[in-house]
Amino acid sequence: MDLTEPWLASEEGAARTQGPRTVMRCVRLLLRAHGAAELLGTILSEGPGWITGEGSALYLTDGEGMLRLAASHGLPEWAHERYGLVDPASELPAALALKRREPVLLSPEQTGADYPGTHAGRGTGLVALAVLPLVVDGVAIGSLALSLAHRGTVPRRDVDVLETLAEAVAHRLSHLIDHVQAADRIPPGVRAGTAAAGRPLLALAARAAGAGAFERDLVTGETSWDARAYRLFGLEPPPEADTAPAPDITGLVHPEDLPDLQAAMAEALSSGGPYRFAYRVVRADGELTHVREDGEVMLDVHGRPVRVAGLLTDRQRVGTAPPAQPYGSQPCGEGSAGAAARSALLLALTRTLSRAVTVRDVTTAMTDIARPALGASGLVLDLVDEGRLLPISHEVFGGPYRSELSRLHDLSAGVMQSSLTRSVPLFSEPGGARPQGPLTPAAWAVLPLVASGRQVGSCLITFATERVFGREDRTMYSAFAGILAQSLERARLYDTHHHRATELQRAMLPRSLPRVRGVVAAARYLPSTEGMQIGGDWYDLLPLPDGRVGVVIGDVQGHNAEATAVMGQLRSGLRAYATDGHDPAATLARTSRLLAELDTDLFATCLYLVLDPATGELTGARAGHTSPVRVSGHRAVELELPGGPPLGVEPGAAYPLTTGRLGVGDTLLVYTDGLVEDRAEDYDHSVRRMLGGLELWSRRTGGPTRATPQAGLERMADLLTLNVTERRSRPDDVALLLLHRVPVLD
CATH class of the missing domain: 3.30.450.40 (GAF domain)
Incomplete structure (x- = not known):
């Protein structure tokens, strides 16, 4: 049972996982799993679709009674370091679930507040976390943490499903642990009946094959070897240590093989995932050992390599070594083979820099x-x-x-x-x-x-x-x-x-939001990070006659200087029509004609709402833009706002005018599609995830009204953009505007 190897479905495993997802099917597959990582992977691949996977983990109780991270998916490197070992007496979720012997359910706001720096999931979908105890016959095996994509409270029927899956995981782990302990002597410090990681199945296989294990931290550059790795390289392992800092491998690898090894490592680090190398090692007595290195480059949430781990095997022992060549037959890589290897290394580094x-x-x-x-x-x-x-x-x-x-x-x-x-x-x-x-x-x-x-x-x-x-x-x-x-x-x-x-586009957006009696507002704008193009996203907050306030959000088609220029013209034109007293429908109709008269083939989506802070009356019109969202109490819903075509598409088109109401304490959200759009996810699903995240956050914190409204609104804006800012790249601009209605004091 390998407690650290990421779960990768084999061809056989991929074949067996075809078919519809059902709880019973998932349980059957769990009872056939061969390790902690495969158990977690089976739940993520075969469990209900509302188990998102990002941020999931499986903890096992070690010989000292501590909860040790055995398998994970989507956890950033800092989480491995900070929560890799959990004290069962602590108040962390993995410990609480075992102490209470019941599931612990957390909202994304709670995980963000109690465990700062956590990633809430993909896209803007903020996820909940369910932590379940793994207990068999009263013996604590560990804890299972799964991230969920639920809106609001997790239904009881879904909690039952989670408990069923956790029970199957616990029984399978208990069986695997008993099997390992029966097959080999229990090492010191391992307690019978617990999920100790002292002799996992992979460790038994590695020992039988004479393979040594290694791990390298790419952030610090520190590398650790076990005793068998030391012996494989002809070195005496440090006494009384399972692992020890490894020597510099460049001084041990045959000089003719070193450039090839470096080139291959550059390729592996660039792509991530499993790899296999073969090279010769010069031992202290001058003997050559043919080594095979099987490992994996592990990436963090941003796709950066952070760790390498794997096994080192004597190729002659497994019957794959080529005929031995005498060391020193060529002058340290100065021959054609060495030159070719250096060229390969240079090419690998060039490809990396070209990206x-x-x-x-x-x-x-x-x-x-x-x-x-x-x-x-x-x-x-x-x-x-x-x-x-x-x-x-x-x-x-x-x-x-x-x-x-x-x-x-x-x-x-x-x-x-x-x-x-x-x-x-x-x-x-x-x-x-x-x-x-x-x-x-x-x-x-x-x-x-x-x-x-x-x-x-x-x-x-x-x-x-x-x-x-x-x-x-x-x-x-x-x-x-x-x-x-x-x-x-x-x-x-x-x-x-x-x-x-980016500065040009920012210059066309409001430098600050005006203060309007009866409302507080917050806005965010994040430029695209892909390519040198700029977009046409914009927002505006307009003080209108009679104390009303206009809310504008729009997105011009394209990502170039023309889109930004058109955005500036539309913003000015719409502002002029709005301040002249036209209602939202008439304002959008006039702005559409303005865009059609400009010498451009671009079109734009736009949403314009007018709020009376004194009465809460809300009127609006929509031109192909995403619907606004109202957060009221613990509910987040899209407002029904019939719309017309994007601006500039049909100059004579009329836009329906819709009337509604925004209550005191309610919050209005308008945004561009870059906030929720994810290339790997259905757009409507991304919107539902965002709404669910807003409900969970509001339920946990009380919304903007719990603290000062302005501070609460700024916190909500930060939460909405959290996952967008954590992405490795943003293919589209992001703009959002939040408006919160407060009592009008005379």
């Missing part, structure tokens, strides 16, 4: 892929800004070493400037004992970054162990410096254009 669009993408590629692929312990990347070298890489890399890397930059500033001025790479190979920490590198390279004759920046790459930079190594690093410089130059140009375009 980088922004400067941040370039620095991320360098720290996430180039640094571990090259076996570097530290990396400092500087850009030339007004004649000075300023660091940029610390923003995306460092972890606990961030302050040390900043100091390393200060210490190396002189040599980095010197290398850039002379446009010559510098390589240092100091000898001596192995240093400790990134501030005392055993070897380093400084690469001047020059593109089209222009100084772009400088890159410092440090190594924790001694390293000899041969002629071909120096040639490869010099070539890589040119590729990196070109990538940074292109990325800076993109960032400049994107910044100017």
Whole structure:
């Protein structure tokens, strides 16, 4: 039973999971699972569709009685670190479920408040969390946490389904644990009858195959090996330790195989997921060992590689090793094979950088892929800004070493400037004992970054162990410096254009919302992060005669400068028609004719509402735009607002005028489709998830009226945009406007 391997359905497993989802079918598949990860994966793939999966986890009780994270899906790296081990006496949900012996149901607002930084799910769909105890015959096995896409309270029938699935998981885990304990001696610290992770099934198989296990933290660069991995490399394992810090593998791999290994690692880090390498290891006695490395690159919620784990196997033992070649038959990779391998590494790094669009993408590629692929312990990347070298890489890399890397930059500033001025790479190979920490590198390279004759920046790459930079190594690093410089130059140009375009669009939006008696308002605008285009999303809050207030939200077709220009014209025209006293239907009709008269083929969707804060009377018209949402008490519903065609499509079209009411304490939400649209999800489903999330948040917090209305409204706006801001990219602009009615005081 592997407690850490992510669940991946095999071809056999994929075949067996075909067919309609039913609870009984899911239970049958759970009772055939072979490990914790497969159990969790079966629930997510075969369980009810309202189990969303993002943020789900399975905890097992270890030999010390602690709850240890055994399998997860969609959890960010920080959650693994912070909640990987849970004290059963704590007030965390995994512990509460076991203490109470009953399900613990949490709203997304509760998880966000009690466990800050959590991701609420995909798109704008805010999810609930159900944590269920795993108990068999009174023995605590662990806890199962599942994220749900429910609107409001979880129905009792769904809680029954969850408890049924949890009971099946508990009984299967109990059987697997008993099987493991019967098959092997119980290791020290493991308590009989508990879900200890001391000898999982995969560990038994690995031991039988003579395989060693390893794990590498890509944020800190720290690598751990178990005892069998040490012995495989011909090293004596540290005494009385299950795992220990691993030595630098670059000093152990055959020099002819190292560039190939680095190139393959760069590809694996770039794509993520399972991989398989084969290379030779030079043992201390000069003997060659043919090693096969089977591992997986684990990605965080943003798709960045954060951890590598896997097994190391002696290929000769499994009968797959090629005929042994004497070590030293070629001079350390200086032959054609070494040159080809370095070319492959350079090509892999080039492909990685070619996908980088922004400067941040370039620095991320360098720290996430180039640094571990090259076996570097530290990396400092500087850009030339007004004649000075300023660091940029610390923003995306460092972890606990961030302050040390900043100091390393200060210490190396002189040599980095010197290398850039002379446009010559510098390589240092100091000898001596192995240093400790990134501030005392055993070897380093400084690469001047020059593109089209222009100084772009400088890159410092440090190594924790001694390293000899041969002629071909120096040639490869010099070539890589040119590729990196070109990538940074292109990325800076993109960032400049994107910044100017975004500033242009922001300049056409209200700098601040006007204060209107009887209402409080909040707004958000988030530009697209894909491509250099800008969009035409806009919003407006208009003080009107007689104390009324107009609410406008719109979206011009396209993502370019023309769309932004048209947006500015429409905003001005609509404002003029509205302040002249026209009702929403007439205002949209006139604005549609205005757009048709402009020399453009673009159209726009728009929603215009007018609210009387004194009476709550609400009138509105809609031109192809998404419907507004009213949050009243603990209910969030879309208002029925019959609409007409988008602006500019039919210049003579009339728009129906709808009348309603917004009560005191009610909140009105208008937004553009970028807030909920997700390419991997049906649009209507995304809207329902948003409505459910608003209801859960309102039920938990009391809505904007619980605190000061303005603070509550700002919190609601932040919650709505939470998942949009956490996405790796935004293909569309996002605009939203919230209006909350408060009592009008004389």
